[in-house]
């Protein structure tokens with residue numbers, strides 16, 4: 001597919017924009033944050049997005065979705081990034097990806113419809129330390145009668161404080177094992193974590209948690225190889241969606257900054273007349289345009305099953321993390337003092353960009369991954 | 378088998394048969410094929426390659442067939458490029474005619490001009506020079522002073538151009554000439570096609586830091602240029618000039634990816650330093666990695682620009698974006714290559730030194746990068762002021 005949006009995709013963007021500007025302006029996110037609501041997301045907004053098909057537009061029709069592909073999911077992520085919509089979009093995409101890749105027919109039938117219509121919320125419990133490191137799994141699953149027993153602690157599980165189901169990445173007998181766990185089960189301790197981006201996250205400890213054999217993703221046929229492949233695939237999808245969100249965040253902060261350059265006056269002129277600022281703004285324009293190319297390429301690669309899709313996921317995440325970081329610094333700087341006030345929205349973008357950048361690997365992580373995977377250095 | 382698969386098979390077979398061995402080697406500045414009335418080849422395979430590709434129109438795969446092009450679709454052109462890369466085939470023809478004048482003629486030329494010039498460009502028969510800059514008109518290009526007096530059926534051209542790339546080797550030059558002395562700055566310029574063999578045209582070489590003299594000052598002393606050689610409207614040469622520049626910028630920005638250098642920078646580092654050496658040079662490794670990210674980004678941006686052009690959804694600012702990013706990338710790449718080599722790169726005629734010494738010109742040529750930033754700030758972002 002060419003690296004140009006189709007008419008359908010453009011229409012999707014337009015209808016998303018109108019829905020989000022109505023139901024989820026940045027002011028709504030600010031109000032949610034200020035309300036102290038421990039859910040830290042708006043179930044009403046999520047239900048509305050799901051109703052319109054935007055909760056997971058990538059899911060094929062054969063699995064009960066609308067089959068618009070990853071490109072559409074990326075556009076949704078980008079638009080949500082623009083307004084800082086606090087939704088379980090990423091968690092839902094990860095869960096769906098794992099279910100479709102590794103779940104058996106019964107598990108899919110039981111869980112997919114609820115994920116698609118927004119009535120169910122699953123969180124992926126994978127990280128165990130601060131920096132993204134999906135291959136370290138101290139959390140173990142050992143045989144316990146016919147079922148399994150889980151021991152370990154997962155850190156900063158996104159949406160971990162509101163999920164009604166968990167997918168836990170554990171170390172099984174011969175490799176990774178994905179287990180479906182009820183967060184209310186005995187031995188599961190959910191500790192909410194405050195986060196700079198005011199989104200929902202929790203540490204989750206598993207102390208002798210017992211689950212049945214049917215909790216294994218894939219059931220009796222679930223193998224370590226399948227689990228490893230499903231995790232790899234889900235992480236790559238998640239990375240590209242985060243890249244798209246970062247693009248939206250950075251683009252919006254940049255657009256607001258350009259508007260400010262045309263409005264604010266000092267020395268008797270608009271500050272946008274100063275060439276020093278013009279050139280810096282132009283550099284941001286270039287960086288964003290390039291990042292947009294890379295994100296679209298990575299999305300198309302997912303849709304086409306391109307063999308470079310995993311590398312492109314890393315490329316997109318590396319490029320957008322860095323681009324967004326620089327765009328945020330420039331946005332704050334060019335706003336002057338108001339840029340560092342809580343009252344001004346730029347700071348909200350600044351904070352979310354940091355979290356989205358670190359999630360599923362920052363630019364340093366992905367550069368290193370590419371060095372080994374592609375460049376051989 | 379789909380049509381595209383069939384096309385790929387056909388291309389592969391044709392290339393196998395027609396791409397001679399000499400042109401299947403890594404290219405360098407010396408191996409470029411420029412064609413022209415007095416072409417110079419360092420190996421006869423180069424001539425064969427240019428002529429065979431030119432006859433198929435594959436020197437300009439996407440131009441229409443009636444003007445000497447290959448008439449390929451975007452997808453077919455991508456396949457041709459992939460298949461050429463697969464066997465390490467060099468470009469069959471480097472040409473300002475292809476990169477710059479051709480697109481401008483396709484848009485602004487008369488039917489007669491297109492039929493006369495485009496096929497000759499495609500076959501590499503005429504080598505074109507660019508006559509834009511003057512000693513007094515660099516970044517402020519619209520202040521060109523070379524003048525063309527109206528003498529009825531022709532213009533009498535007097536003045537000089539500078540930084541004319543390969544001016545002494547070219548056959549014809551497209552030049553910005555002030556034909557309307559009383560009109561405002563931007564509205565007094567015509568875009569003229571001038572034969573450099575005509576009486577009154579002469580050149581003087583200019584030597585560069587890299588040691589060679591790839592460009593000249595070009596003088597016009599009472600040169601007669603027929604009125605039929607004006608491209609676009611008389612006095613509206615600035616429009617043609619700007620359109621052409623947007624193609625020039627895309628071309629310059631794309632240089633890092635079109636140079637079919639057999640090696641990536643990472644491979645270069647492995648070859649010279651070995652895995653151990655790279656591991657011990659962690660900070661250098663880190664910059665190489667960032668370079669590889671940027672190089673891949675550029676390749677994708679170029680792919681998107683092509684797709685947009687095909688979909689008639691081009692952004693007028695793509696040329697500036699690619700020019701800025703691509704030329705800075707090129708400088709970083711040659712600097713990193715020099716760092717990888719250390720003192721082994723100091724030989725003035727060595728490949729790394731030559732590439733490094735040539736790279737800075739690209740952030741200046743085609744409208745300096747500062748000018749690209751001005752264009753983006755003003756036109757793409759609408760920022761106020763001068």
Ligand SMILES: Cc1cc2nc3c(=O)[nH]c(=O)nc-3n(C[C@H](O)[C@H](O)[C@H](O)COP(=O)(O)OP(=O)(O)OC[C@H]3O[C@@H](n4cnc5c(N)ncnc54)[C@H](O)[C@@H]3O)c2cc1C
Pocket residue numbers: 506507508509510511514515516517538539540541542592738739741742743744745746747748751
């Ligand atoms: C390798 C090479 C090949 C070339 N080939 C050709 C050719 O074939 N034909 C041709 O006509 N020309 C050619 N040129 C000329 C090229 O287009 C000019 O060099 C270029 O436009 C800059 O003009 P200048 O050299 O006069 O620099 P100047 O315009 O004097 O610029 C000097 C410095 O001032 C900066 N500057 C100028 N104005 C501004 C501004 N408004 N804001 C901020 N900064 C500014 C510039 O960016 C630059 O850094 C070539 C140049 C090179 C290096």
